[in-house]
Amino acid sequence: MIDPFGRSITYLRVSVTDRCDLRCVYCMAEDMHFLPKAQVLTLEELERLCAAFIRLGTTKIRITGGEPLVRRGVMSLFQGLGSRLGDGLKELTVTTNGTQLAKYATQLVDAGVRRINVSLDTLDPAGFTVMTRWGRIEPVLEGIFAAKAAGLAIKINTVAMQGVNEAEFDRLLAWCGEHGFDLCLIETMPMGEISEDRTDQYLPLSLVRARLRRRWTLTETDYHTGGPARYFDVAETGRRVGFITPMTHNFCESCNRVRLTCTGTLYMCLGQNDDADLRAVLRAGASDAALDAAILEAITRKPKGHDFVIDRRNDRPAVARHMSVTGG
Numbered sequence: 001m002i003d004p005f006g007r008s009i010t011y012l013r014v015s016v017t018d019r020c021d022l023r024c025v026y027c028m029a030e031d032m033h034f035l036p037k038a039q040v041l042t043l044e045e046l047e048r049l050c051a052a053f054i055r056l057g058t059t060k061i062r063i064t065g066g067e068p069l070v071r072r073g074v075m076s077l078f079q080g081l082g083s084r085l086g087d088g089l090k091e092l093t094v095t096t097n098g099t100q101l102a103k104y105a106t107q108l109v110d111a112g113v114r115r116i117n118v119s120l121d122t123l124d125p126a127g128f129t130v131m132t133r134w135g136r137i138e139p140v141l142e143g144i145f146a147a148k149a150a151g152l153a154i155k156i157n158t159v160a161m162q163g164v165n166e167a168e169f170d171r172l173l174a175w176c177g178e179h180g181f182d183l184c185l186i187e188t189m190p191m192g193e194i195s196e197d198r199t200d201q202y203l204p205l206s207l208v209r210a211r212l213r214r215r216w217t218l219t220e221t222d223y224h225t226g227g228p229a230r231y232f233d234v235a236e237t238g239r240r241v242g243f244i245t246p247m248t249h250n251f252c253e254s255c256n257r258v259r260l261t262c263t264g265t266l267y268m269c270l271g272q273n274d275d276a277d278l279r280a281v282l283r284a285g286a287s288d289a290a291l292d293a294a295i296l297e298a299i300t301r302k303p304k305g306h307d308f309v310i311d312r313r314n315d316r317p318a319v320a321r322h323m324s325v326t327g328g
Ligand code: SAM
Pocket: 020, 026, 027, 064, 065, 066, 067, 068, 095, 096, 097, 117, 118, 119, 157, 158, 159, 186, 187, 188, 189, 190, 191, 323, 324, 327, 328
């Protein structure tokens, strides 16, 4: 799959549910309305769509959400996709908040998952409860260590928020170094109404990096995971720290990914509204060839780049859907 700007599309991110057991303040409103079940694809439908993408050249699939590991029966999807590893698919991975990892870490490894991303914005138990509105950090830490014990390589994702966790990054970097995890810092993106002021949350990572450099020796590397992060080696820990800066750095030129939601909507760009309704195609009884054609047509509409801006006067997000819908 080659898009109109010559980018090869090899990476599919699949949101398997819009639901979550947490309510991170930058991601969701407290009183979220979730989708009725009939609108959500079954796990079999999701697997059929993923199979079509693999057929068309997708080599990496990331399962995300909402919280993917709260979807009932989700391990059957991991097992189904895992059985395609080596047969077109090269990597199957997941982004999770970690609350269910203690239960599923071994099953993920058995399905063929080797690396996972776990979101953790703070190591402070009280701060964790504030950032997730009601979560407890203990099951998450337990899940992270279960994943490590099961042999999974772990990257910790941390959303940088002004005045909330900005004093935490030295500690997180040291903790990740101690346990052998990479750390990836992410700027908040203006997606979905969240009942808080976005402009208060935004913290540019250029500033965070400059502050980290006071204590750590960071050397830029050309390490890439196929995602949008820029990585630096941390001399003191022997691990890496990545920065995802959609707001300050244009990461679109090397974009190799598209996103599928749990309703079968394909978004060709995280920061644009153009989409393709693959559920309608599936449920109309499309053949594999017709499904492939619908996907290829969508790829011809992949935009050149996102257009994230915070509409400061009206304090409206640039993109109305939440990250939990599109999948982070
Ligand atoms: N529930 C899982 C988790 O938290 O890892 C997977 C889905 S979550 C939407 C994926 C990633 O998106 C998380 O790392 C989360 O911190 C990030 N995220 C959510 N909303 C965001 C926003 N508005 N700006 C930047 N990152 C966001």
